[in-house]
Amino acid sequence: MSRIKNPNDVMVGLVLIGLSVFALVLAWPLKPGTLDAMGPGFFPRALAFLEIGFGLAIVAQGLTRVGEPFERWFPRQIFFVLASIGFFAATIDRLGAVVAIAGTVLVSCLARRETRIIEAVLVAAGMAAFVVLVFRVGLGLPLRVWPWGNVY
Amino acid sequence: MDSFVSLFHGFSIALQPANILYCLLGTLVGTLIGVLPGIGPLSAIAILLPITFYLEPTSALIMLAGIYYGAQYGGSTSAILLNLPGENSSVVTCLDGHQMARQGRAGPALAVAALASLCAGVAATFVIALFAPPISQVALMFGPAEYFSLMVLGLIAAIVLAHGSVLKALGMIVLGLLLGCVGTDVESGALRMALGLPGLFDGIGFVPLAMGLFGVGEIIRNIENDRHQSVMQTRVRDLWPSRDDFRRFWPATGRGTLIGCILGILPGGGATLGSFAAYTIEKKVSATPERFGKGAVEGVAAPEAANNAGAQTSFIPLLTLGIPSNAMMALMAGALMIHGITPGPRVITSNPDVFWGLIASMLVGNALLVIINLPLVGIWVQLLRVPYHLFYPMILVFCCIGVFTVNNSVLDVMLLMVFGFFGYLFIKWHCEPAPLLLAFVLGPLMEENLRRAMQVSYGDPAIFVTRPISAVLLLAALGCLILVLLPAFRRTREVAFQEEN
Numbered sequence: 001m002s003r004i005k006n007p008n009d010v011m012v013g014l015v016l017i018g019l020s021v022f023a024l025v026l027a028w029p030l031k032p033g034t035l036d037a038m039g040p041g042f043f044p045r046a047l048a049f050l051e052i053g054f055g056l057a058i059v060a061q062g063l064t065r066v067g068e069p070f071e072r073w074f075p076r077q078i079f080f081v082l083a084s085i086g087f088f089a090a091t092i093d094r095l096g097a098v099v100a101i102a103g104t105v106l107v108s109c110l111a112r113r114e115t116r117i118i119e120a121v122l123v124a125a126g127m128a129a130f131v132v133l134v135f136r137v138g139l140g141l142p143l144r145v146w147p148w149g150n151v152y
Numbered sequence: 153m154d155s156f157v158s159l160f161h162g163f164s165i166a167l168q169p170a171n172i173l174y175c176l177l178g179t180l181v182g183t184l185i186g187v188l189p190g191i192g193p194l195s196a197i198a199i200l201l202p203i204t205f206y207l208e209p210t211s212a213l214i215m216l217a218g219i220y221y222g223a224q225y226g227g228s229t230s231a232i233l234l235n236l237p238g239e240n241s242s243v244v245t246c247l248d249g250h251q252m253a254r255q256g257r258a259g260p261a262l263a264v265a266a267l268a269s270l271c272a273g274v275a276a277t278f279v280i281a282l283f284a285p286p287i288s289q290v291a292l293m294f295g296p297a298e299y300f301s302l303m304v305l306g307l308i309a310a311i312v313l314a315h316g317s318v319l320k321a322l323g324m325i326v327l328g329l330l331l332g333c334v335g336t337d338v339e340s341g342a343l344r345m346a347l348g349l350p351g352l353f354d355g356i357g358f359v360p361l362a363m364g365l366f367g368v369g370e371i372i373r374n375i376e377n378d379r380h381q382s383v384m385q386t387r388v389r390d391l392w393p394s395r396d397d398f399r400r401f402w403p404a405t406g407r408g409t410l411i412g413c414i415l416g417i418l419p420g421g422g423a424t425l426g427s428f429a430a431y432t433i434e435k436k437v438s439a440t441p442e443r444f445g446k447g448a449v450e451g452v453a454a455p456e457a458a459n460n461a462g463a464q465t466s467f468i469p470l471l472t473l474g475i476p477s478n479a480m481m482a483l484m485a486g487a488l489m490i491h492g493i494t495p496g497p498r499v500i501t502s503n504p505d506v507f508w509g510l511i512a513s514m515l516v517g518n519a520l521l522v523i524i525n526l527p528l529v530g531i532w533v534q535l536l537r538v539p540y541h542l543f544y545p546m547i548l549v550f551c552c553i554g555v556f557t558v559n560n561s562v563l564d565v566m567l568l569m570v571f572g573f574f575g576y577l578f579i580k581w582h583c584e585p586a587p588l589l590l591a592f593v594l595g596p597l598m599e600e601n602l603r604r605a606m607q608v609s610y611g612d613p614a615i616f617v618t619r620p621i622s623a624v625l626l627l628a629a630l631g632c633l634i635l636v637l638l639p640a641f642r643r644t645r646e647v648a649f650q651e652e653n
Binding site: 008009011012013015016019020023026027030031034035036037038039040041042043044047048050051054055057058061067068070071073074077078081082084085086088089092093097100101104105108109111112114115119120123124127131135141142143 | 317319320322323326327329330333337339340342344345347368371372375376541542544545546548549551552553556557560562565566568569572573576577578580581582583599602603606607609610611612613
């Protein structure tokens, strides 16, 4: 790895290039139009090309200019925090707010090894009650509370 | 003098009981998140944005603004008592504020911070009332070419005044512009890059994007460095500063306010920059610079005045030109647009209640903040003892439910997850995501104005340099870019942000 002086920059550059190539593929069928009558494709296409340029420049900067090494990664934290949001997305519609919220709290608590179960359960119950009271009862938003409940 | 008549009208709105309540709520929340180091005003406002949908636009803005400048007050509390900046803009307050606390003068330090913020807040309110209307008059003469150039300047200036790699910031800006393209094209009605998902036909949601990048990314980051802060056992007594303190206090506060007001108006400005600049300048003009870092009153007053003034005056470009000057103002722009108000020169005339109500509420809020902060400081210190590992699941739930209830859209929650991951990646790779959000808000406006300008000029790009205002704006943007690439300036810039680490 001696040739890469700043791995952070290289990674940012590569991600940007990847995203802009993806955008370019998506935007390709759109008509670019002409300069005096730009079509829907002009701006995205121009931006994607510009971004590929910036991405390459950032990679080049990472290869030539010394920077900080990678920070340590914590897969456990990333996974469980994102998974808790995923759990919410998967359950809120069908199983209702109580299940979704309690699950989100419990899953997110797994991100940290030291959290005690009793603490997690208390927070889960408290949050579920709070959200249902504020959003459903208080603000009257359409929100399924229990798996067998109605949205309205 | 019209401004003052209108300002009185503003007070009649800001002093309605409901609006006082929202102002109080905003400043309370602001103080809370300012005190707590784990969460900044950017993520807090992103998280609370959905709740404001159910308020009147005026109340919503009053509350959000309260959070922003309230956080400047709260940030100083934990900076002084714990040597822990609750917020970026109070980093320099740590230097002298905490020294004062260690010398047993925590009370006067807190009082100086609060009073400096109050003075600056009052002054900044009048600056907005005086300068915003004329600026919006000028802005009404802008055509599409001028607007496009102005936005280019805004985005470039945001890079110069931010820290970190210029190239990466440019990359973030273009990424933000690209994300802004997703959805239905306003002119042709064509669907762009929507992946065939109906949830994306209206574009990527502002709330999941902001909340993911700033809220979720920061949460993961904070769990990683979860360490317990020991709260300093200072008894806060004798709040009132001595006569000698006051002698040093006034000039420093005056200079800090001035610097904060100016830097707040500049594109890319805001609270943080002002506090750094004010501290540096205060140290330069002082007859006894060696006292700085050892508990100098000026070192607390000037940056606290500057960050509060900057927080408020950064509303000027948003409300007069429609250009958010930093990520925080991009969030405010989002809040306005959610309520169907397009930020721009017309806000003052078409929504005078919102504009003047907001400004007047800043005076109300600043007065409230002194009350919230000084006598109640003990309560805020207690709050610092709530362990983060019980706090973050609650924030996550608020993020999810907040995002979901905006459109009752499961896709938005999925987007929150995706953007949260990216937010975390960017933090890990030392890449500031704030310019992305700014560009995301400006993107559609920029494209619209670019297309209109090119239509007007029959496809001749020279329109951007032949129209004088546009040319000046573009030159300024170019100047900013050159400035930031000059080695001498780069060094100063690095030094200026060094104290942050």
